[in-house]
Amino acid sequence: MAARPGRRVAIVAGLRTPFVKSGTVFKDLSALELSKQVVSELVQRAEIPPAAIDQLVFGTVVPSVQLSNIAREVGLASGLPKSLDAYSVTRACATSIQAFTSAADSIALGEADLAIAGGGEALSDVPISYSRPVAQAVVQASKGRSLMEKLQAFHDVSAKDLLPVPPAIAEYSTGLSMGESAEKMAKENGISREAQDAWAHRSHLLAAQAWEAGKFAKEVMRVLTGRNFDVAVGEDNIVRKDSKLESYAKLKPVFDRKYGSITAGNSSPLTDGAAALVICSEERARELGLKPLGYLRAYAYAAVDPAWQLLQAPAFSAPKALKRAGMKLSDIDLVEIHEAFSAQVLSNLQAWASKKFADEHLGGAEPIGEVPEEKLNPRGGSIALGHPFGGTGARLIHQALRELEEKGKNTALVSVCTAGGLGAAVILEAT
Ligand SMILES: CC(C)(COP(=O)(O)OP(=O)(O)OC[C@H]1O[C@@H](n2cnc3c(N)ncnc32)[C@H](O)[C@@H]1OP(=O)(O)O)[C@@H](O)C(=O)NCCC(=O)NCCS
Numbered sequence: 001m002a003a004r005p006g007r008r009v010a011i012v013a014g015l016r017t018p019f020v021k022s023g024t025v026f027k028d029l030s031a032l033e034l035s036k037q038v039v040s041e042l043v044q045r046a047e048i049p050p051a052a053i054d055q056l057v058f059g060t061v062v063p064s065v066q067l068s069n070i071a072r073e074v075g076l077a078s079g080l081p082k083s084l085d086a087y088s089v090t091r092a093c094a095t096s097i098q099a100f101t102s103a104a105d106s107i108a109l110g111e112a113d114l115a116i117a118g119g120g121e122a123l124s125d126v127p128i129s130y131s132r133p134v135a136q137a138v139v140q141a142s143k144g145r146s147l148m149e150k151l152q153a154f155h156d157v158s159a160k161d162l163l164p165v166p167p168a169i170a171e172y173s174t175g176l177s178m179g180e181s182a183e184k185m186a187k188e189n190g191i192s193r194e195a196q197d198a199w200a201h202r203s204h205l206l207a208a209q210a211w212e213a214g215k216f217a218k219e220v221m222r223v224l225t226g227r228n229f230d231v232a233v234g235e236d237n238i239v240r241k242d243s244k245l246e247s248y249a250k251l252k253p254v255f256d257r258k259y260g261s262i263t264a265g266n267s268s269p270l271t272d273g274a275a276a277l278v279i280c281s282e283e284r285a286r287e288l289g290l291k292p293l294g295y296l297r298a299y300a301y302a303a304v305d306p307a308w309q310l311l312q313a314p315a316f317s318a319p320k321a322l323k324r325a326g327m328k329l330s331d332i333d334l335v336e337i338h339e340a341f342s343a344q345v346l347s348n349l350q351a352w353a354s355k356k357f358a359d360e361h362l363g364g365a366e367p368i369g370e371v372p373e374e375k376l377n378p379r380g381g382s383i384a385l386g387h388p389f390g391g392t393g394a395r396l397i398h399q400a401l402r403e404l405e406e407k408g409k410n411t412a413l414v415s416v417c418t419a420g421g422l423g424a425a426v427i428l429e430a431t
Helices: 031-046 070-077 095-109 132-143 147-152 178-189 193-212 245-249 282-288 314-325 342-353 355-361 389-407
Strands: 009-016 055-059 085-088 114-122 223-225 231-233 271-281 294-303 334-337 411-418 422-429
Touching: 009 031, 009 095, 009 282, 009 389, 031 055, 031 070, 031 114, 031 223, 031 271, 055 070, 055 095, 070 085, 095 114, 095 271, 095 294, 095 389, 095 422, 114 389, 132 147, 178 342, 193 245, 193 342, 271 282, 271 389, 294 314, 314 342, 314 355, 314 411, 314 422, 334 342, 334 389, 342 355, 342 411, 389 411, 389 422
Parallel strands: 055 085, 055 114, 334 411
Antiparallel strands: 009 271, 009 294, 114 271, 223 231, 294 422, 411 422
């Protein structure tokens, strides 16, 4: 029985750039450039006639002030028809999940037949702004009729005001950074440093094994980079091929130096990259001779108070999505969970299995249960693969479908926590 109203939505192709540590090989590229490269290659590889694309839904989390609608610029820069409708979305780390579900809803409703959904991030290229007094003085000066009047506008600006302001990875409402919020979760949920380090080590081991075995060949493209676009990069550069558990214990906590447990080793790193999907109605897939990798069965979003446990909303969104899908966790063959921090992954997994959590927060519903380890992130996760905020959702969906394809399995749950205390869950089925 169909779990969603409307037409069934198929995912027919996906692709991502390598995900690399920010400030390294993609340092000269913007989110637009990375996104453009991934979208144009995806359309070519999927052999989609450009005229058959009805919508381009794309997003980025740390936007450039020059790009108010990055989706439209991606469409134009990729050489797709200028008549292609395009809009941008943002939902922090679930931005490309939002792009996917928004486009999927349009297809389900019959408003579009085929769409591209994705996201990109260049944390090497963040907008640097100035303080309010400088911004006000610049606006005032632009209205000045003489040089004297223009200079006068800066009269009250102090030397301190002149310091540039980089964007903070901090919650606007609480002022706490992601890492500080993850520290709070580790402490409140009793997640030990050892467990966090072991999870991070696992992420690197599995990602390195998957690269070694060639499993990312269908997922990752080569990107042309460098100032003259003369360097080709085809592999992630965060994955530690020689990850050793002992080395994690040596790292110092970053966000609570005295009592903390979150380190550079058990956090996702600041990353550059982009990812995208091609989705369409079942009928359109048939008409164009496209073979679906899988289908969207259900999705759900949830929100929690950011001052409580910022990254714990998946504890609510996953049960909600399973209910909408008419499924139990035991019906799921694969769980792809975004790894913002080991402490968050372990907190989410703990909450899913906890009767106490379900009694206190889910109105006494049965907990969805424990995820068997072999079903979890078998190709590694964001700690090792990296986390370009806008691109992670599309990476997770495509990676989940490729894993199902390889293993001959059918169902996957994709879970993402985000800033703002939001959580996303998507249920996919291969047939
Ligand atoms: C945690 C964080 C501050 C670390 O940044 P960083 O200091 O630039 O991290 P680095 O990669 O340089 O690592 C620091 C050191 O730890 C070492 N290290 C990192 N991971 C390691 C590992 N798995 N094993 C051994 N050593 C490791 C590095 O080699 C480096 O050593 P060095 O100083 O001798 O070169 C940064 O990654 C961060 O802010 N992450 C969180 C991002 C976030 O908030 N995401 C949102 C999630 S929704």
